[in-house]
Amino acid sequence: MFSIIGIIVVIAGTFGGFVIMGGHLEVIARAAPFEMIIIGGTAAGAFVIATRPVTMGRVGKAMGGIFGTSKLNKAAYIELLCMMYQIFRLAKTKGLLALESHLEKPEESKIFAQFPIFLADHHATEFFCDYLRLITLGADKPYELEALMDQELDVHHQEEHEIVHAVQSLADGMPAIGIVAAVLGIIKTMGAITEPPEVLGRMIGGALTGTFLGVWFAYGFIAPMASSIKARFETDGKYYQALKVGLIGHLHGYAPSVSVEYARKTLNSEVRPSFTEVEEATAQLPKPD
Numbered sequence: 589m590f591s592i593i594g595i596i597v598v599i600a601g602t603f604g605g606f607v608i609m610g611g612h613l614e615v616i617a618r619a620a621p622f623e624m625i626i627i628g629g630t631a632a633g634a635f636v637i638a639t640r641p642v643t644m645g646r647v648g649k650a651m652g653g654i655f656g657t658s659k660l661n662k663a664a665y666i667e668l669l670c671m672m673y674q675i676f677r678l679a680k681t682k683g684l685l686a687l688e689s690h691l692e693k694p695e696e697s698k699i700f701a702q703f704p705i706f707l708a709d710h711h712a713t714e715f716f717c718d719y720l721r722l723i724t725l726g727a728d729k730p731y732e733l734e735a736l737m738d739q740e741l742d743v744h745h746q747e748e749h750e751i752v753h754a755v756q757s758l759a760d761g762m763p764a765i766g767i768v769a770a771v772l773g774i775i776k777t778m779g780a781i782t783e784p785p786e787v788l789g790r791m792i793g794g795a796l797t798g799t800f801l802g803v804w805f806a807y808g809f810i811a812p813m814a815s816s817i818k819a820r821f822e823t824d825g826k827y828y829q830a831l832k833v834g835l836i837g838h839l840h841g842y843a844p845s846v847s848v849e850y851a852r853k854t855l856n857s858e859v860r861p862s863f864t865e866v867e868e869a870t871a872q873l874p875k876p877d
Contacts, residue, residue, distance in 0.1 A: 591654045591816065598808045619773070619794030623801055626769040627762070634761060639754045646751050650817045658820065660827055662859045664705045666869050668827065669848045669861070671703040672834040675720070676844035678876035684724040691717045691724070699876055709827075715740070716831050723839060730839045737832045744828070748821040752814055759810035766802015770795050829854045845870070 607613065639647070678686055678699065690697040694717055700707050707713060719737065727733055773795025777788060830851040837847030845867075852866055861869075 615793045619797040623798040673848045673870045752818045755814040759806045762806035763803045766799045769798025
């Protein structure tokens with residue numbers, strides 16, 4: 589919602605100010621389609637050259653996420669903490685072997701079914717279940733397991749950084765591509781140097797539209813989108829951080845409530861539930877079986 593509002597403000601501020609100062613939009617409107625073919629085509633080609641195919645698909649998904657609302661609100665984190673509490677409680681009361689059926693097929697688990705937001709996140713479910721499975725197999729050294737988690741999270745972070753870098757690189761290149769479009773427009777204008785001044789003026793104005801569009805799209809849209817994607821990735825990364833800290837707390841042998849409290853402390857303040865909220869939510873959970 590805020591992204592859409594931002595786009596509207598950018599457009600209104602740019603062209604509103606241009607009209608107020610006496611500018612004529614028809615000059616831009618007449619030249620923009622041709623300039624956009626040059627700018628858009630060149631930018632798309634450069635993006636394909638510079639970006640891995642798998643990353644291109646991830647960029648499209650990340651760009652779509654800019655206009656949506658994150659599912660990771662306070663309610664989602666309360667659910668996450670309750671899920672860990674329930675799993676850790678089962679392991680404490682009935683032993684690690686009681687987790688096996690839930691870890692092998694989490695989509696069929698009655699426990700995980702109580703937490704639909706977590707279960708819908710395939711990567712988070714896989715991350716949590718994989719490390720619990722390692723624990724059940726005898727990986728009982730917290731620092732070694734924490735180092736392994738950090739390596740996996742680093743790989744995940746690098747993949748996200750590649751997405752941000754691809755979008756930011758596109759933004760960095762757009763002004764120069766706009767200059768290319770403008771130069772081509774000037775070349776065309778020089779071929780009509782014998783035309784009257786009013787005709788040449790319109791042609792030069794149309795050529796400069798290329799520079800305007802390149803800079804405008806770079807700093808008005810694409811670079812802010814790269815920043816928005818980066819911020820969203822960093823915020824969503826707290827979900828995995830909470831899973832990691834909760835698992836390490838459990839591996840140290842802490843009570844479920846303590847492990848969950850450690851995880852709660854890693855969350856950003858705007859989505860972090862209070863100790864009382866978590867305590868009340870976990871108190872309402874049924875006994876795991």
